[in-house]
Amino acid sequence: MAVQRSDQNSVAGSRIKQFIKSLNAAWFTQERIVFAIAFILFAAFSVSLNGFFSVDNLINLMRNVSVLGILGIGMAIVVIGRGIDLSMIAVMAVSSAWTLQLMQNGHSLGLALLGGLVCALSIGVINGLLIAFVEIPALFATLATGIFLYGVGKSTLLDLDVIYLPENLGWFEEIGKGRIGPVPMAIILCGVAMLAAYLFLSKTRFGRFIYGTGDNPLAARITGIPVRVIITAQYTLASFIGFFAGIIVSTAVSAMNTRIFHSTMIYDVILVVVLGGIGLSGGKGSIRNVIVGTLLIGTLLNGMTIMDMQYTMQNLIKSLILLGAIILDSFLHPRNEETAQQGDI
Amino acid sequence: MASSNAFMRARYKYFPDHLVGELLSKRWMESAVPTVILVAVFLYLVGTLPNYLTPVNLMDMGRLYAEFGLVVLAMALVMIGGGVDLSIGSMFALCNVAMLSLINMLGWPLWVAIPSVLVFGAALGAINGFLIGYLKLRAFLTTLVTLIIYRALFDIVLQNFAVEISGGFLDSEVWDFIGDGDVFGVPSSLIAFLIVAIGGHLVISRTRPGWHVMAIGGARRSAYNAGVAVNRTIFMTYVVSGILTALSAIFFAARLGSAGSDVGVGMEVGVLTAAVLGGISLGGGRGSVAKATMGSAIVLLITNGMLRMGMEGGSSSVALGVILLIAVGIDVKWLKNRHKIISKVYVSPAYLDLPSAPSAEENSGTPYEVNNRLKTVTAIGLGKLEGPEDVILDHNDNLFTGTRHGDIMKFSGPNFEKQEVFAHIGGHPLGMAFDPDGNLLVCVGGMGLYGIKPGGEVYRLTDQTNRTWYSVNDDSRLRLADDLDITPDGEVYFSEATIRYEMHSWSLDSLEGRGNGRIICYDLNTGKTRTVIRNLLFPNGICTSFDGMSILFAQSWNCSISRYWIDGPKRGQVEPVIPNLPGYPDNINRASDGNYWLALVGMRTPTFDLALKMPGFRRRMARRVAPDEWLFPNINSGCVLKFNEAGEILDVLWDLGGENHPMITSMREHKGHLYLGGISNNRVGRYKLENADPDWVGIDTYWGKPK
Incomplete structure (x- = not known):
């Protein structure tokens, strides 16, 4: 018996040793660190801020970040494929605003939705073509198409900066306003979108190809993966997700304010993705990282709002955190002179 | 039509x-x-x-x-x-x-x-x-x-x-x-x-x-x-x-x-x-x-x-x-x-209508009829040389030739078995001539005109000429100095084959059929360089006539030999000597009987002659077909000709099998033998001439016998 016990002890001991060993390196993934920070922040806010830890506020928090989470999915897909999409907010704002505008102009809901969708997808395809075929750096191309779309929206498509949702649209309004039990529809839609994206990225051939393309585009191309098609598809998908998020926003508040393009929302989306642990060098990460990143940002935004912090100060703090996240990312996925790609800006 | x-x-x-x-x-x-x-x-x-x-x-x-x-x-x-x-x-x-x-x-x-x-x-x-x-x-x-x-x-x-x-x-x-x-x-x-x-x-x-x-x-x-x-x-x-x-x-x-x-x-x-x-x-x-x-x-x-x-x-x-x-x-x-x-765009063919080539077939009755006299050629430095374009010999029977690696090789001994690097210049040394002081002047492809003192010391004569104000390519630089000869007045006339291509891509010039080349004169006395004749079709061999009144020059792509008068009443004029050769002429050198030797680097083909009349065809070819598949002029089998001042063909030497000495870009007569160079050969050829003066040294016809 005694012998057996000592055996058990030693087994347990070695397991602990292994655990500690694994703590040193592998356990400290960015995802876990961020999750821990989110948890600590959450606990701190719960203790220190009045009205933070209440069901209403938490549901509110979740609903507020659900749009960020959805946009984060689109950005995650693009970033995994070694790209970035700065035009997502412009797509979200202008395409959904145009849908509302079409309805204002007396068109049917179906036609309006189709119009918005075509608008969003065409920008996605243009992004993809510019990046995959013309080989313009992704940041650059999407920055320009975002400005382009916003300018077109402002000057030709839309009458005003803020477009309101017509009344009595039935089920359509439920997308943003509805609830299933106590849970707002937006949270459920965000969850569904995340599940779908998870399955898409991990279970479908196309999803795996995105990982391959992001990890090493040249090798992927040699293997026979249609890299250019994949890249075009991933931007189109991101634009589609932007449109989807825009519909949720505009039905939730019964309007779409296109000035949101000038806000720092796109950086929030990047923050979600980068902070969650999806490396900007591509090929790494999953939807789980998006969830973690969304939770952290949600907690932070909600806490700062409850603290009644100035909007400009919030921007400053968020952008400093984003800078910290990028620096962390560069330490976790370092580049050096020997492996850096020429012209990689 | x-x-x-x-x-x-x-x-x-x-x-x-x-x-x-x-x-x-x-x-x-x-x-x-x-x-x-x-x-x-x-x-x-x-x-x-x-x-x-x-x-x-x-x-x-x-x-x-x-x-x-x-x-x-x-x-x-x-x-x-x-x-x-x-x-x-x-x-x-x-x-x-x-x-x-x-x-x-x-x-x-x-x-x-x-x-x-x-x-x-x-x-x-x-x-x-x-x-x-x-x-x-x-x-x-x-x-x-x-x-x-x-x-x-x-x-x-x-x-x-x-x-x-x-x-x-x-x-x-x-x-x-x-x-x-x-x-x-x-x-x-x-x-x-x-x-x-x-x-x-x-x-x-x-x-x-x-x-x-x-x-x-x-x-x-x-x-x-x-x-x-x-x-x-x-x-x-x-x-x-x-x-x-x-x-x-x-x-x-x-x-x-x-x-x-x-x-x-x-x-x-x-x-x-x-x-x-x-x-x-x-x-x-x-x-x-x-x-x-x-x-x-x-x-x-x-x-x-x-x-x-x-x-x-x-x-x-x-x-x-x-x-x-x-x-x-x-x-x-x-x-x-x-x-x-x-x-794709750089190669831009022009229209070139050559008269139909004289036949060189057996029993055709032309002076170019094939024979197999070069069968007896022996090889010097076989396998130890790459790209000897030109050969020259001095009074002491030393043989000099350039190589692809930029060296000037010197062969000596009764059978030229002793080989040494005489000098290293760089580029690809091509045509050679001795000046009155015994310096060896060399046209170096990719560099210009250089000289080598008898001790082996290299010095530069010129690597630029006057710039044409309207040319887009900088034509002041010498890209492809090809062959030279020296007049009694101490003027070095040398040809630059093309100003549009570099040494390594000279063959592309053949696809253009345009006068891209020129003849340049460097004066040994004043050290000045000037361009003499422009727009020549790949000017190649140059030889001063025996009377020192004119220079003979070959244009490879239009298959002709011309004379440029440097003295006398016709000074400055160019007149044709042999207007229509059956092949692409290369170097020209003096022969012991007062005539001239001419190397044909390759023979014309009806196909390429036709292609020269169809610039559109050549342009499409250059744009759409891989360079390996392009139609080039034949430069692999040629012959040696002898012609007189009037341009009549007196003699022709062929290697029928193409085994002994297939490619010939130059030949130099020396003491009863003809020495053959070829730009893609790995040897220098030596051919025993019948009825030739066994004491004749080429340099002596320029500068007289040494004292």
Whole structure:
């Protein structure tokens, strides 16, 4: 018996040793660190801020970040494929605003939705073509198409900066306003979108190809993966997700304010993705990282709002955190002179 | 048929197809497109907008241009180093607010405030530089984030101090001069801009730090391996960018004195567009101050013009976005495919109608009838030589020949078994001749005309000639000096086979059928070089006639031998000697019986003769077919001819089997033997001549017997 016990002890001991060993390196993934920070922040806010830890506020928090989470999915897909999409907010704002505008102009809901969708997808395809075929750096191309779309929206498509949702649209309004039990529809839609994206990225051939393309585009191309098609598809998908998020926003508040393009929302989306642990060098990460990143940002935004912090100060703090996240990312996925790609800006 | 031929002949004679490729391969062509755009936009605006050319308007535009241009220069510097700085708009806004608050709120004197703001700008740039240079973050994303950080700081400052900042009013003549003073009608800020631009140009193009920036942008890894301090240099580009932006903001502050919340918003798009449109590549390594100033002028004219025509801000940003994308797209694609495009377009065939070739077949009755007399050729240095184009022998029976590796080989001994490197020049030594002092003069392909003293010491005679003012390719350099001979007056006449191709791609010249070559004269007495005859079809062999009154020269691609009179009544005239050979002539040398030897490097084929009449066919071939599959003239089997002063063919030597000495580019008679060189051979051939003077040495016919 005694012998057996000592055996058990030693087994347990070695397991602990292994655990500690694994703590040193592998356990400290960015995802876990961020999750821990989110948890600590959450606990701190719960203790220190009045009205933070209440069901209403938490549901509110979740609903507020659900749009960020959805946009984060689109950005995650693009970033995994070694790209970035700065035009997502412009797509979200202008395409959904145009849908509302079409309805204002007396068109049917179906036609309006189709119009918005075509608008969003065409920008996605243009992004993809510019990046995959013309080989313009992704940041650059999407920055320009975002400005382009916003300018077109402002000057030709839309009458005003803020477009309101017509009344009595039935089920359509439920997308943003509805609830299933106590849970707002937006949270459920965000969850569904995340599940779908998870399955898409991990279970479908196309999803795996995105990982391959992001990890090493040249090798992927040699293997026979249609890299250019994949890249075009991933931007189109991101634009589609932007449109989807825009519909949720505009039905939730019964309007779409296109000035949101000038806000720092796109950086929030990047923050979600980068902070969650999806490396900007591509090929790494999953939807789980998006969830973690969304939770952290949600907690932070909600806490700062409850603290009644100035909007400009919030921007400053968020952008400093984003800078910290990028620096962390560069330490976790370092580049050096020997492996850096020429012209990689 | 005849009329269409005449049409084709005229079309290819007068339409300069070859200029397309030559222009495209010029670096300055890339600035030509922006220049044309600039002029077009300017003319359009002058035509449409009233009062555009008035001094007041031009002065206003000058100020706007100076402020914008300074920021574009800042961006250009960062971009040339391989980065990008999107935060300049926010830095500009922050510096503007800093300047105004220092003088209006804190009341600092200008001589303290202005340097302080410059330092402040440098500090803002240093943050970017530290993150990108030392922490190796990606420039694009990092400066995008510092853009929002700086903007947030700006917003916070403005929220709290807006009234105080805009409230004060500095009464200072200096400040007014900075804001709207001028010197002889040139705005103060424009003067500052010009000084910065000229200084910047000198730094980038003439100094070590500037070259380091260029090197890092062009090939970061190589720069690192070459020992350039990559991190520090990149850091410095951002610091300088911050200083320039601050300078621009100071002029802006002095001019307007306002701290609006939208100062600098979206500025980065305009600035990027200006830089890329001017021709500064994303990714670095390519760009100049001139390109930046050009690009900023275009963008300023466009945005300002749209504003004046009453277009909304929205459509102006759409226009900028589209221009930016198009410019970047063209830049990326052009950079990637430049070499492919140039190599496809560069070969530009012309029309060449050769008379039908005389037959060389057996029993054809022509003087060229094949025989097998070169069967008895023996080899010298077999397998130890590569590319002996020309051979020459001195009085002591030493044989000299050039090789592909740039060496001059010397063979000596009764059977030339002793081989040594006489001299190393470089390039590919081709034609050779001895001057009166016993120096060996050599035409070196890729280098020029060189001499070797009897001791083996190499010296340069000439590597350039007078530049033709209208030629696009720089024709002052000698690309392919081919063969030479010396006249009794001490003038070295040498041929340059083509001015459009380098030594390694000379065979491409055969596809053009255009007169790309020339004959150049170097005077041994004065050391002057001048071009004598232009537009020759691959001028090759050159030989001074026995009387020293003329030189004979061969043009390979039109299969002819001509005479150029250098003395006597016909001086300066060219007349045909043998107008139509059955093959492509190469070197010409003197024979012991007062006649001349001529090497035919290859025989003409009806196919290629036909192709020469179809330039369109050759152009399609050069564009669509891989170079390995192109139709080239045959240069693998030829013969040796002997002709007299009148151009009559006296003798012909063939190697029928093509085994003994297949390719012949030159031959030199020496003491009863003929020595054969061939540019793609691995040996020199030696052939015993019947009935030849066994004591005849070629040099003696030039400079007499040695005492």
